[in-house]
Amino acid sequence: MQLSMTFLSFSFIFLCYLSTFDSVNSHQFGRHKYTETNRVRMDFSVLRKTIESVELVDGHAHNLVAVDSNFSLIHAFSLAHGDAVASTQYSLSFKRNLRDVAELYGCEPTLEAVEEYRRISGLESVSSTCFKAARISTVIFDDGIHLDKILDTEWHRSFTPHVARLVRVERLAENILNEGLPNGTSWTLDSFTKAFLSKLESVADEIVGLKSIAAYYFGLDINTKVTKKEAEESLQQVLAVFKPVLVANKNLVDYIFLLSLEFSRSHDLPMQLHTGFGDRGLNLRMSNPLYLHNVLEDKRFAKCRIVLLHTSYPFSKEASYLASLYSQVYLDFGLAIPKLSVHGMVSAVKDLLEQAPLNKVMFSTDAYAFPELFYLGAKNAREVVFTVLRDSCIDGDLTVPEAVEVAKDLFARNSINFYNITN
Numbered sequence: 001m002q003l004s005m006t007f008l009s010f011s012f013i014f015l016c017y018l019s020t021f022d023s024v025n026s027h028q029f030g031r032h033k034y035t036e037t038n039r040v041r042m043d044f045s046v047l048r049k050t051i052e053s054v055e056l057v058d059g060h061a062h063n064l065v066a067v068d069s070n071f072s073l074i075h076a077f078s079l080a081h082g083d084a085v086a087s088t089q090y091s092l093s094f095k096r097n098l099r100d101v102a103e104l105y106g107c108e109p110t111l112e113a114v115e116e117y118r119r120i121s122g123l124e125s126v127s128s129t130c131f132k133a134a135r136i137s138t139v140i141f142d143d144g145i146h147l148d149k150i151l152d153t154e155w156h157r158s159f160t161p162h163v164a165r166l167v168r169v170e171r172l173a174e175n176i177l178n179e180g181l182p183n184g185t186s187w188t189l190d191s192f193t194k195a196f197l198s199k200l201e202s203v204a205d206e207i208v209g210l211k212s213i214a215a216y217y218f219g220l221d222i223n224t225k226v227t228k229k230e231a232e233e234s235l236q237q238v239l240a241v242f243k244p245v246l247v248a249n250k251n252l253v254d255y256i257f258l259l260s261l262e263f264s265r266s267h268d269l270p271m272q273l274h275t276g277f278g279d280r281g282l283n284l285r286m287s288n289p290l291y292l293h294n295v296l297e298d299k300r301f302a303k304c305r306i307v308l309l310h311t312s313y314p315f316s317k318e319a320s321y322l323a324s325l326y327s328q329v330y331l332d333f334g335l336a337i338p339k340l341s342v343h344g345m346v347s348a349v350k351d352l353l354e355q356a357p358l359n360k361v362m363f364s365t366d367a368y369a370f371p372e373l374f375y376l377g378a379k380n381a382r383e384v385v386f387t388v389l390r391d392s393c394i395d396g397d398l399t400v401p402e403a404v405e406v407a408k409d410l411f412a413r414n415s416i417n418f419y420n421i422t423n
């Protein structure tokens, strides 16, 4: 009697102990048995501490806007425009992110309260709060977006120790075409090409890479065989149709992309590439990085370094596959963090790591317009990467000491090497 009572209470305690860890469903498989034992024994405190303390290198972000910009705070929480914005407040990520920002500011968790706090504090104060909490050591800015009351890249220097820049190539092309030729004649493909390359050449030493949003124009199915004649016709067409000029003709976009990729190869600069989700300006179906097949198989570009942005979500498995097969493909897990639910963020990063070499995967916030996005990107990334690496240890993919090194690689070291950042 005595004995069996002791036995019963012992089992009860043991079961409770197990259940404090995430449940493991399939007891019948040998692998899971091993897993269960691991889970009980593993100590993740070093991993957690490493991830909480590492200074982040943010490989891809955009400039902030003034507090009174007409690009209002609701746009921090979703990529919706127009009528769809009204439903943003009902998404899981909105609720979580709003609560986190309100907690940081010590205000009510409503959009109005946060907006009020920003107005009263001013952008410099809230930026300082957000960057301090984010602990980002370096930010690489793509300053090629147009938003109302956007601040120049220099402005951001007081909030982060190091600021680097890259050039968005389609924007550069449009700026050049809109400036016109000094002698007043109209552009030809040759004069444009010369002006474009000489502009890139003149900034090559100041930038850490190029960025292309070809996906936003006609998708990633780049025609690697576009001829000069086709590009010339395409250029003349956009000059005739758009004032100010947009490079919105597929042959011209493909031509600019290939020209830029060749420049990035010859100058050993990485090329960031929009892949996966974005706003409605994008045809998501055409943003699947698998469309890059022809570019990746083209021997001219075999020595390029291309980084697929935005976790390529929802094509994260596809991106992982490409990174494992092509030496020129690297991955960035921004935007999906913090824009998705917790489940979405964790599963997207897990998908990204299914095949990819861990030295090719990099953190970014893809923050834009709002300093809160630097905070949310950093905070969520630390939590998500902890969950993902902890689970990799439990699954038996990594040892805890390996996971600690991987965390440092994902958050800083890979980007420092990749973008050749010398602080």
Ligand SMILES: *[C@@H]1O[C@H](CO)[C@@H](O)[C@H](O)[C@H]1NC(C)=O
Residues within 6 Å of the ligand: 070, 071, 147, 148, 149
């Ligand atoms: C916001 O301001 C810009 C000028 O910076 C203007 O072009 C745009 O139409 C405005 N948008 C809205 C929604 O008011």
Ligand SMILES: *[C@@H]1O[C@H](CO)[C@@H](O)[C@H](O)[C@H]1NC(C)=O
Residues within 6 Å of the ligand: 181, 182, 183, 184, 185, 191
């Ligand atoms: C105008 O400038 C462009 C680019 O420098 C050059 O190719 C073109 O020949 C010039 N045209 C005239 C009429 O000088």
Ligand SMILES: [Zn+2]
Residues within 6 Å of the ligand: 060, 061, 062, 142, 366
């Ligand atoms: Zn971006």
